[in-house]
Each structure stands twice: as structure tokens, then as C-alpha cells.
Amino acid sequence: MFDLMKIYRRLFKYYGPRHWWPAETPFEMVIGAILTQNTNWKNVEKAITNLRNAKALTPAAIGALPRTELEELIRPSGFFRQKAERVQLFSHYLRYNYRGGLAEMLRQPLAALRGELLARKGIGPETADSILLYAGGHLSFVVDAYTRRLFTRLGLLKGDENYLQIRNFFMQRLPEELRLYNEYHALIVIQCKEYCRKKPTCSGCPLADECRYLLDQQSPLS
DNA sequence: GGCCAGGACACCA
DNA sequence: TGGTGTCATGGC
Numbered sequence A: 001m002f003d004l005m006k007i008y009r010r011l012f013k014y015y016g017p018r019h020w021w022p023a024e025t026p027f028e029m030v031i032g033a034i035l036t037q038n039t040n041w042k043n044v045e046k047a048i049t050n051l052r053n054a055k056a057l058t059p060a061a062i063g064a065l066p067r068t069e070l071e072e073l074i075r076p077s078g079f080f081r082q083k084a085e086r087v088q089l090f091s092h093y094l095r096y097n098y099r100g101g102l103a104e105m106l107r108q109p110l111a112a113l114r115g116e117l118l119a120r121k122g123i124g125p126e127t128a129d130s131i132l133l134y135a136g137g138h139l140s141f142v143v144d145a146y147t148r149r150l151f152t153r154l155g156l157l158k159g160d161e162n163y164l165q166i167r168n169f170f171m172q173r174l175p176e177e178l179r180l181y182n183e184y185h186a187l188i189v190i191q192c193k194e195y196c197r198k199k200p201t202c203s204g205c206p207l208a209d210e211c212r213y214l215l216d217q218q219s220p221l222s
Numbered sequence B: 001g002g003c004c005a006g007g008a009c010a011c012c013a
Numbered sequence C: 001t002g003g004t005g006t007c008a009t010g011g012c
Helices: A002-017 A024-034 A041-053 A059-064 A067-077 A081-098 A104-105 A112-116 A125-135 A145-153 A164-173 A180-197
Strands: none
Touching: A002 A059, A002 A164, A002 A180, A024 A081, A024 A104, A024 A125, A041 A059, A041 A067, A059 A081, A067 A081, A081 A104, A104 A112, A112 A125, A125 A164, A125 A180, A145 A164
């Protein structure tokens, strides 16, 4: 049995540091986290670029935009109507509760902040943990579809665990290091994009030795 | 031309 | 609590 750190070191050695999250400010990071929900990051980049060109990457600017204009700016990211509502609701919340200061909101203790984020419409567990980790610098492991897929293939998850069970699985076994949490999630994403998407092309995969796709072709894969 | 992407929510049993 | 339908664009 190989442990989570062994997998991490192998991925880090292969891909190198990923330097996540790709955003110029914490607020931009939050917007990106909402826009990327079930959406290819390439499409999100187009939307972020539109917002930047429109100088609409602040809570005040997004809050002041007419809904239809905001929808047009973020249209490339898909689900643009509901995402426009979500980023605008979050912007309003910041303005009225923190005078627009995201930093003040993020300074809260992890548990309280996570609960407050989850209470926002459009911010679920993955988006909340992404914000906590990449914008807030809190020790909160991010679980996504790639995490479930990869570690099920590695035989470390059954595949039917819920979000918190998977999050706990990692947080109970990993050293409490921000840099580790930060890079690990990003490495899982790049690993799945390179090798575990669709029909995996296993040749050259840094985890080929451990992956059950190779060890047991009969096992069902998710 | 179909499939899928760095989910979340409403609704239902 | 858990399962299902809905939201939508763009790349491959």
C-alpha cells in the first residue's frame, strides 16, 4: 500500500509546482471559482478577460452592473444566467456585510468562514473549500470530480463516498501544510486532464504502476 | 456531431 | 440522506 504523500511526491516530481490559483486578486479568485463550476477553465478565462476589460473585477463594479450586461460578459463560461446571479449576490453580500472587503471576511476562523460561504447561494462544498484554500490561505482540502475519479482508480476510495468523507480522508492523513494542500489539488487536476480523462492513455502516466485500470482491467471504473 | 468540463440547487421520495 | 433534472458555452 502506498500512501498519499508518496502519490503526491510522484505527481509533484512529474508535473512540478502548479502555482494555483491563477488569479490576480482574491476577489478574482472567488469569481473564477464560481464561474468554473462544471465548466472548462478555458471558457472561464474568456469570461474573466471580459470582466477585466470592463473593469468589473471588484465587488462594487459587479454589484453596479445591470444583470443583462453581466450575463453577456460571462456568457462564455456557460450557465451564464445563474452564474451572473451568484457572483452578483456574493458581491452584494460583501458590500453590505464587509464594506466590500473580502480580506476581512477571509480573516475569520476556518469553521465559521466555511459555514458562512456555504450559506451563500451558488457556493457549494468544492467552491467553498477552493475559496478557503486559495483565497483565504486556510487549511481546507479541495475535493472535486477528478479527486474522486483518480483515487477510486488507485483503489484508495470506493467511489461512493460523499464530499465530506473524501475531504476527511485526505485531511486525516496529510500533514497540515498549506503548500501541500495547495499543490496537491492542482496536481490531481492536471493529472486527470493529462491521463485520466475519457479513455485513459496510460503510457507514460506517473501513476501507471499503482492504477487499477492497468492492474485490474475487470474492475469497474468511474 | 456528440461528449464533457476544476458544481450547485430545486424538487422529490 | 440520496437520486434526478436543469442550467449553457466552447473545445476536442
